Amino acid sequence: MAEDHAHSHNHAHGSELSEMQLRVRALETILTEKGYVDPAALDQIVENFETRTGPHIGARVIARAWLDPEFKRRLLADATEAVNALADFDPIANHMIAVENTPQVHNLVVCTLCSCFPWSVLGLPPVWYKSAPYRSRAVIDPRGVLAEFGVSLPPQTQIRIWDSTAEDRFIVVPMRPAGTDGWSEDELARLVTRDSMVGTGLAKSPGDVAR
Amino acid sequence: MTNSIHDMGGMHGFGPVVAEPNEPPFHEAWEGRVLAMTRGTGYTGLWTLDGFRASMEGLPPVTYLSSSYYERWFRGLERLVVAHGLVGEDEIAAGRSLRPGVRLNRKLTLDDVKAARAPTFERPAPASARFKPGDQVRTRIINPVTHTRLPRYARGKLGTVEAVRGCHVFPDSAAIGAGDNPQWLYTVVFTARELWGEEADPTVTSSIEAFEPYLMPL
Numbered sequence: 081m082a083e084d085h086a087h088s089h090n091h092a093h094g095s096e097l098s099e100m101q102l103r104v105r106a107l108e109t110i111l112t113e114k115g116y117v118d119p120a121a122l123d124q125i126v127e128n129f130e131t132r133t134g135p136h137i138g139a140r141v142i143a144r145a146w147l148d149p150e151f152k153r154r155l156l157a158d159a160t161e162a163v164n165a166l167a168d169f170d171p172i173a174n175h176m177i178a179v180e181n182t183p184q185v186h187n188l189v190v191c192t193l194c195s196c197f198p199w200s201v202l203g204l205p206p207v208w209y210k211s212a213p214y215r216s217r218a219v220i221d222p223r224g225v226l227a228e229f230g231v232s233l234p235p236q237t238q239i240r241i242w243d244s245t246a247e248d249r250f251i252v253v254p255m256r257p258a259g260t261d262g263w264s265e266d267e268l269a270r271l272v273t274r275d276s277m278v279g280t281g282l283a284k285s286p287g288d289v290a291r
Numbered sequence: 292m293t294n295s296i297h298d299m300g301g302m303h304g305f306g307p308v309v310a311e312p313n314e315p316p317f318h319e320a321w322e323g324r325v326l327a328m329t330r331g332t333g334y335t336g337l338w339t340l341d342g343f344r345a346s347m348e349g350l351p352p353v354t355y356l357s358s359s360y361y362e363r364w365f366r367g368l369e370r371l372v373v374a375h376g377l378v379g380e381d382e383i384a385a386g387r388s389l390r391p392g393v394r395l396n397r398k399l400t401l402d403d404v405k406a407a408r409a410p411t412f413e414r415p416a417p418a419s420a421r422f423k424p425g426d427q428v429r430t431r432i433i434n435p436v437t438h439t440r441l442p443r444y445a446r447g448k449l450g451t452v453e454a455v456r457g458c459h460v461f462p463d464s465a466a467i468g469a470g471d472n473p474q475w476l477y478t479v480v481f482t483a484r485e486l487w488g489e490e491a492d493p494t495v496t497s498s499i500e501a502f503e504p505y506l507m508p509l
Contacts, residue, residue: 104321104365106386108328110378114392116335117399122327124404129323130316173409175456192300192442194344195360200409204317208310210360216302219444219497220487228308239495243300245440246476246500247412248456275310 128170134203137169138251139272141201142283143265145178146256156180159251163201172200173249180253181279185238188226188279189250190218196244198251202274209278219243229280252276254283293439296352301444301487322361329368334399337375341466345438346370414473416458421503422477426452428506430479438466441505448485449509453498454478461502475503 111117141163145152155162159176163169176198179187191197192215197205208214217225222239226232233239242250254276260268263286270289275281299305317323333343347355347367355363372378382389422428432447433439440462456476464472483495 100362100365101319101321102386104324104328107365107369107372107378107383108324109386110382110388111328111332111372113388114378115398116377116392116395117328117331118401120401121399121404122324122331124401125327125330126317126323128404128407129326134316170407171409174411174413190300192444193297193440194347206310206314207318207360208308211308212299212302212305212356213308216299216305217308218300220301220483220491222495223492225308229310235494237494239492240480241495241497243442243445243497243499245442246456246462246502247459248476248478248500280310 129204132170133199133201135201135272135274135277136269137163137203138198138201138274138277139269140168140265141166141178141251142253142272142277143268145253146260146268147265152180152253155253170200173247175246175248176201176251177248178251178253179240179242181255183237183255185240186233186279187240187242187250187252188218188222189242189244189252190215191244192216192219193245196247196249198249198277200249201251202277206274226280229275231280231282252279254281257283257285259286293348293433293435293437294443295348296355297348298443300442317361325361325365325368329364331399332368332372332377334403335377335395335397337377337395338371338468339460339465341438341440341460341462342468343367343371344462345466346374348438412460413457414460414471416475417473420455420458420475420477422452422455422475422506422508424452424454427509428452428477428479428501429509430501430505431507433505435463437463439463439505441501442499444486445481445499445501448481450479450481450485450501452477452506453480456500459502461504463502463504477501477503477506479506 112119145155155178159178160172160174163172181187195205195210219241222241244250257271271284273281276283347363350366373380428450430446430448458473459476461472461474464470478498479501480496480498483491483497486497
């Protein structure tokens with residue numbers, strides 16, 4: 081295998097990024113010259129992740145669920161179908177599952193094995209989600225992890241962890257903050273953070289945002 | 292590889308979770324190129340998503356831990372293109388193409404990317420599901436040297452089937468080129484005490500998405 085004799089010097093000095101830039105560029109050149117990839121297709125993939133997908137999609141879904149009980153029912157029954165029915169975004173993959181936070185239960189999503197994340201509604205996972213501290217501790221010390229995100233739940237609140245070990249993808253429906261009666265979907269969406277849809281955060285309070 | 296460093300659930304010693312405010316999708320331009328190359332070459336169908344995961348899981352543990360996320364992708368991708376005969380080790384070393392490419396069955400085009408088709412891993416079921424919601428099950432104790440999605444912390448544990456998620460491509464087969472081998476998939480819930488012992492927080496439960504071959508009836 082093309083492995084570590086070629087790589088082992090990488091971490092011995094401080095030019096790791098430029099080293100990676102060179103190696104990645106070389107591999108793309110090889111793949112392109114041999115006719116395996118189309119650089120224009122690769123450009124479009126990068127552009128999609130930089131400009132099209134992101135937590136704004138999930139936030140819109142959550143705001144709609146807060147406003148529309150029928151949409152929320154459909155979302156919790158079949159999140160893929162419900163999100164695709166909005167038709168505002170690129171179609172999302174099957175197997176999206178929405179789980180609802182309540183005063184009794186707080187949901188927390190992790191992928192202990194790597195980085196499974198609902199890309200189509202939350203964008204690419206942040207570095208912390210893919211990091212060893214989160215992957216190792218979310219399942220054994222969820223309250224400790226939540227504390228590091230500034231989230232302190234009542235001791236009697238049940239915590240439910242979802243380890244994304246297959247192609248099912250989870251999005252948390254956070255609780256709607258108090259004091260938001262009469263808010264529009266756009267206004268509510270601004271309260272929905274990425275972390276609140278992973279379970280490492282709560283939705284923002286009205287006082288946190290300019291309405 | 293299964294019992295390797297990627298299977299991190301329950302490990303100690305990695306320190307606190309540190310979140311970066313306003314994190315960009317990619318920190319360096321090369322990270323996006325690695326993701327895109329992985330998508331592009333994966334489209335050839337020469338390997339599966341689980342084959343890609345297995346390639347990263349096969350990195351030496353020290354390499355895995357000392358590499359950033361997209362460095363792991365890059366190393367995993369390099370291993371795959373060489374292992375499947377798309378690129379020679381000599382070409383990797385030279386940093387350029389030394390001979391024409393082999394013929395591919397499929398090549399990802401710009402139109403494919405723009406069409407944004409969503410993949411599915413669900414497959415027709417060869418048999419009816421063995422378990423139903425509410426069933427008590429015990430996860431098997433397995434230690435395959437090839438890819439699996441049953442984490443170590445959840446092996447040999449008593450759990451409850453909460454949901455049947457359909458019949459899906461079985462990663463343990465797909466990763467080694469043994470076909471889809473569709474299997475029923477379940478959400479199986481465990482108490483934290485079952486997973487971590489009597490000292491564990493009684494308010495915590497935890498689920499995995501478990502394929503039927505991982506489960507035994509009680």
